[in-house]
Amino acid sequence: MGLFKMAALVALSSISSSVFAAVFTFTAIPDENESQLRTRFEKVAVYLEKELGVEVKYVPVKSYSAAVTAFRNNQVQLAWFGGLSGVQARRLVPGSEAIAQGNEDQFFQSYFIANNSAQIIPSDNFPNLNGVTFTFGSKGSTSGRLMPEFFIERNLGKKAKDVFKRIGFSGDHSRTITQVESGAYQVGALNYKVWETAVENGTVDVNKVKVIWQSPTYPDYQWTVREGVDSAFGDGFKQRLTQALLDMDDPELLASFPRKSFVPADNLDYEPIEKVAKAIGLID
Known part of the structure; x- marks a missing residue:
């Protein structure tokens, strides 16, 4: 009887492992409001x-670094990363590949926004930000930290810590808008898509804050x-996964990203991001 019970437990364990292995899991960097992310990715x-014929589960995470860690530990097999977090994840798991990107992600931008009290006039030229208070997004954000820091150093000729009176990290792009609009920080940098969506949805007071x-x-x-x-x-x-992502054409689903479509991507597309991250010391 003891042997029978042991055999049954081994069999049950094998079945459980098999079931677990059959679940394809993915995550996404938490760059916006958590409820919005959950709605989108579920x-x-x-x-x-439906497209792949396997059980698929979205696993939310609390930080950019947690998304990279989940990918490294094989807790997820797919991730919607930003440029920097994708570079970090692929360096940790050799052989991993960027397979698709939003059409707009080929030509992404950061917007610098300011509370009207800062009295900074919008311009095509980089603004004089010396002495203002400034908030980045997450420390691991490409559009909210990496590239803004690069542009600050390149245009002002000194490190961000030597430019600003006070520096913050809001955690995500939506909170960057909130913090600058409220005046908690005079200036901030964020993902241009999040700004444009906020303006379109009327969730930002453009009489108080502007690009x-x-x-x-x-x-x-x-x-x-x-x-x-x-x-x-x-x-x-x-x-098949790659093709499913490229074939995603539901208007409502695409609008939730927001992206017009998804197009092919590969690791070489992100070499410029890796070079910038090395140049400002975020990766070795």
């Missing part, structure tokens, strides 16, 4: 499950898949 999970500078373009968000998914989910799975 719909993505439903779409992918003062728009950055040059750079590559940003992308879907990155972990190495080994074909072994875990069957030959050709990565290709």
